[in-house]
Amino acid sequence: MRFIPVTCEEQVEMLVRIGVDSVDALFEDIPGDARLARPLGVPDGMTEIELAAHLESLAARNSDGSRVVSFLGAGVYDHYIPAIVDAVVSKPAFFTAYTPYQPEVSQGTLQAVYEYQSMICQLTGMEVSNASMYDGATAFAEAALMAARVTKRGRVVVSGAVHPEWREVLATYVESGTLDVVEVPASGGVTDAAAVAAVVDDSTAALMVTSPTWYGTLEDLTALGVLAHDAGALFVVGTNPILLGVMEPPASYGADIVVGEGQPLGNAISFGGPGLGIFACHKAHIRQMPGRIAGRTTDVDGRPGFVLTFSTREQHIRREKATSNICSNHALNALASGVYLAALGTHGLAGIGEACIAKAHYLEDALVGCGCFERVYGAPFANEFTLRYRGEVADMQTRLLERGFLAGLDLGRFDADDAGLVLFAVTERHTREVIDRFVEEVSAL
Amino acid sequence: MSTTPETVAQTATGVPSLGEPLTGTLIFERGAAESRCVEAPALDVPAVSLQEVLGGRTRVVPPALPHVTEVDLARHYEHLASANFGVDSGFYPLGSCTMKYNPKIDEQTCRLPGFARIHPYQPEETVQGAFELMWGLQESLAEVAGLPAVTLQPAAGAHGELTGLLAIRGYHTANGDPRTRVLVPDSAHGTNPATVAMCGYEVVQVPSDERGGVDIEALKALLDTDVAALMLTNPNTVGLFDENILEITSAVHSVGALAYCDGANLNAIMGKSRPGDMGFDALHINLHKTFATPHGGGGPGAGPVAVSAGLAPYLPGPVVGRGADGVLRLVTPERSIGRVRSYLGNFGVLVRAYTYIRAVGGDGLREVSEQAVLSANYLKALLEDAWPVAYDRTCMHEFVMSGGALRKATGVRTLDVAKRLLDYGIHPPTVYFPLIVDEALMVEPTETEGKATLDRFAAVLRHIAQEATEDPDLLHGAPYTTPVRRLDEAAAVKNADVAWRPDGAEA
Ligand SMILES: Cc1ncc(COP(=O)(O)O)c(C=O)c1O
Numbered sequence: 025m026r027f028i029p030v031t032c033e034e035q036v037e038m039l040v041r042i043g044v045d046s047v048d049a050l051f052e053d054i055p056g057d058a059r060l061a062r063p064l065g066v067p068d069g070m071t072e073i074e075l076a077a078h079l080e081s082l083a084a085r086n087s088d089g090s091r092v093v094s095f096l097g098a099g100v101y102d103h104y105i106p107a108i109v110d111a112v113v114s115k116p117a118f119f120t121a122y123t124p125y126q127p128e129v130s131q132g133t134l135q136a137v138y139e140y141q142s143m144i145c146q147l148t149g150m151e152v153s154n155a156s157m158y159d160g161a162t163a164f165a166e167a168a169l170m171a172a173r174v175t176k177r178g179r180v181v182v183s184g185a186v187h188p189e190w191r192e193v194l195a196t197y198v199e200s201g202t203l204d205v206v207e208v209p210a211s212g213g214v215t216d217a218a219a220v221a222a223v224v225d226d227s228t229a230a231l232m233v234t235s236p237t238w239y240g241t242l243e244d245l246t247a248l249g250v251l252a253h254d255a256g257a258l259f260v261v262g263t264n265p266i267l268l269g270v271m272e273p274p275a276s277y278g279a280d281i282v283v284g285e286g287q288p289l290g291n292a293i294s295f296g297g298p299g300l301g302i303f304a305c306h307k308a309h310i311r312q313m314p315g316r317i318a319g320r321t322t323d324v325d326g327r328p329g330f331v332l333t334f335s336t337r338e339q340h341i342r343r344e345k346a347t348s349n350i351c352s353n354h355a356l357n358a359l360a361s362g363v364y365l366a367a368l369g370t371h372g373l374a375g376i377g378e379a380c381i382a383k384a385h386y387l388e389d390a391l392v393g394c395g396c397f398e399r400v401y402g403a404p405f406a407n408e409f410t411l412r413y414r415g416e417v418a419d420m421q422t423r424l425l426e427r428g429f430l431a432g433l434d435l436g437r438f439d440a441d442d443a444g445l446v447l448f449a450v451t452e453r454h455t456r457e458v459i460d461r462f463v464e465e466v467s468a469l
Numbered sequence: 470m471s472t473t474p475e476t477v478a479q480t481a482t483g484v485p486s487l488g489e490p491l492t493g494t495l496i497f498e499r500g501a502a503e504s505r506c507v508e509a510p511a512l513d514v515p516a517v518s519l520q521e522v523l524g525g526r527t528r529v530v531p532p533a534l535p536h537v538t539e540v541d542l543a544r545h546y547e548h549l550a551s552a553n554f555g556v557d558s559g560f561y562p563l564g565s566c567t568m569k570y571n572p573k574i575d576e577q578t579c580r581l582p583g584f585a586r587i588h589p590y591q592p593e594e595t596v597q598g599a600f601e602l603m604w605g606l607q608e609s610l611a612e613v614a615g616l617p618a619v620t621l622q623p624a625a626g627a628h629g630e631l632t633g634l635l636a637i638r639g640y641h642t643a644n645g646d647p648r649t650r651v652l653v654p655d656s657a658h659g660t661n662p663a664t665v666a667m668c669g670y671e672v673v674q675v676p677s678d679e680r681g682g683v684d685i686e687a688l689k690a691l692l693d694t695d696v697a698a699l700m701l702t703n704p705n706t707v708g709l710f711d712e713n714i715l716e717i718t719s720a721v722h723s724v725g726a727l728a729y730c731d732g733a734n735l736n737a738i739m740g741k742s743r744p745g746d747m748g749f750d751a752l753h754i755n756l757h758k759t760f761a762t763p764h765g766g767g768g769p770g771a772g773p774v775a776v777s778a779g780l781a782p783y784l785p786g787p788v789v790g791r792g793a794d795g796v797l798r799l800v801t802p803e804r805s806i807g808r809v810r811s812y813l814g815n816f817g818v819l820v821r822a823y824t825y826i827r828a829v830g831g832d833g834l835r836e837v838s839e840q841a842v843l844s845a846n847y848l849k850a851l852l853e854d855a856w857p858v859a860y861d862r863t864c865m866h867e868f869v870m871s872g873g874a875l876r877k878a879t880g881v882r883t884l885d886v887a888k889r890l891l892d893y894g895i896h897p898p899t900v901y902f903p904l905i906v907d908e909a910l911m912v913e914p915t916e917t918e919g920k921a922t923l924d925r926f927a928a929v930l931r932h933i934a935q936e937a938t939e940d941p942d943l944l945h946g947a948p949y950t951t952p953v954r955r956l957d958e959a960a961a962v963k964n965a966d967v968a969w970r971p972d973g974a975e976a
Pocket of ligand 1: 658702755
């Protein structure tokens, strides 16, 4: 395929106008030793028909959610995506636009971002949301950096019950020693409050937890928030936004910064990316926030309109003093989430949350009831839970895959201490019939 | 206020106002309390007491989300879309951003369930097609870059910068000393110095010379064994290929430092010159620029990083590797700096970029760069007598004009010119970047625009220069034809209205 509309004849006219006799003459600044004197070793182009067939054949080699029943979650959840979501994000005026630097011709993006920010504030209970970060993990890492700026302290305390990839990303972001990270091991599938109390002190910029945790358990956020605030540290809470129609928002527990993976809100699981980094905080800290923020204002004729605001925090103005290096974010995913939340509304989101929770508890009961699994944690859970398998996890998963099930996540893959533990995620898409069939298959092994 | 033919056309339609149309309202102000769009299915399992199973964590005050029907949503977002300008709307010569056409087939392939509905933690044998795609993309990007190892993890260009610089830091640390400084030209994009600071290094600015390249003597004077790296955009941010590139990278290497390339401008050189062959050790590639994936109104993009064999062990893991048995698996490089994000990368974007590369092929990529450079030079030739070019040389895929003289002569600023372009249905070039050019206008036509579009753009810009001379106020007041006109940015900060709240709720 070729996406170049200029004709051969026009190319000649262009060369004449420039005053050179070949296209190669335009590349003369490239020193000889830096020129590529052979064709690129990249496969030849294809027609659209061949290309579609090639991509379809690659896609067909993957066992996707339309062909297997998956109980995988761990931060990425295969919720139903309403048709209106894709209809909106497929509008070229949205997806082929750049970052809204020219507000007069970007009101669509800007208003959608403002509305997204408003919905995130509603969900989390916070006053300010940014326009998005790349994903939950990078939002989490940026929250640590922001907490250090706000408190002028150099150490964060992170719960070992946080998603291991979030902790890893945080470690990478502070690798150069810009910040010390102290990790408090989980106990009973949740943050060990006594261990936190022992390490949080007046050099601590933030206590960082998530609820639900990596294990699906719910934290005692009230107690943890008090521990953070008593030491003058910020309380950073990671959340799963799909649950916030029915669960008390992080702000109610004193969260100072709320982060989250927004993928569940209308974005495809897409092998884990692109996701959506949710980032919200108090207005008092707006000038320390990373990322873009849309704000409402008026134009010269007094008409309401939207702009990117508080830009003096950002790299294009502050350069090395910016609050972050982020430039492009995940605007289209934020748009999708805004459409998703508007389509569901208060009522629908609560219904989805309730369905996930009820079905997760139904599955958990059945798996324990059939005798194949046992409970390991006493803490409550919502849409995802951890059980111990009374047998070989890998073997069980292989055999169930043959029967068309992705039987949860083997937590032993991430931490040897968690060998034998399996994490199951349930969404509103899992019908009772499918759950019953799965439990039957497990029992029959 | 001066009027223009456009404003006359807009206001002289003769249609009386019969009540406010719903345009301009927020989604929260549409619909009614009982409006519903998507609802959860009836529960087919026993209901649970949320209060009980959540241990008392149930929500007291429900979130005030919109309540609308599907038709409200369809109209709302159609209206918003109509107030937006994208590549499909018209010419978008936004320098440094490579706003090329985004092929429709890419949007189709990334939505195939075999890509859109797979989970990153599925067993490797169930996602071999996805790994094959990632492997193929890694191979093609490595070939275009002239650098052997690639990570697809970074989510954007700036994220790639962070990844590449941390890998460089890892390399120096393994050699006993991370070093303290990173050199960045004064023409660099803001993300470069911001990244340097995030990686714990001090930014040292390198001046540009009068030809628009790195001042090589100044560079040499700044180089010592405390320097970890030079971060350079090549072709650079004034649209020029640095003629001294080989001397620059070898000077950097002579003190044991490494050379990092910001690959924002890769669209100029595919199949012509490779950053690895220029002596760069690391490069980030913006798939949302060079490889035609859409910008999405500000993302998601993807910023894969290609590195030399020496830096390969430091890349974030995991990357896709092929075992001796031919099976593709995830492997973590030996001395990996660790993950820079969750999971494997912006896979949906990777599918689009792979689709594009397979569509145009190796020769096609070279043609893309040749046409991008030809079109930029043609446009420059059409404009240079009316609009002084910052550096009067053959350019690559973009060029930077200065509105400094116009401002002196007429008081019309580059900002005014940009706003006036909107009245002609053209998205403005990048303005006020790079910082080293007074009143900069950075023009990047890309290869996907026809000659007629370039000709019209030149005619419009020449006409605007004339308007500036004859009626500067016309330009100070522009735009006139857009959904809103100039917005009060100071008031936006002062009022800090960054989220809608239900009536009466505390701000
Ligand atoms: C020269 C240059 N470097 C870096 C970036 C940052 O890229 P991204 O927005 O993908 O993070 C840009 C994008 O505007 C750029 O033009």
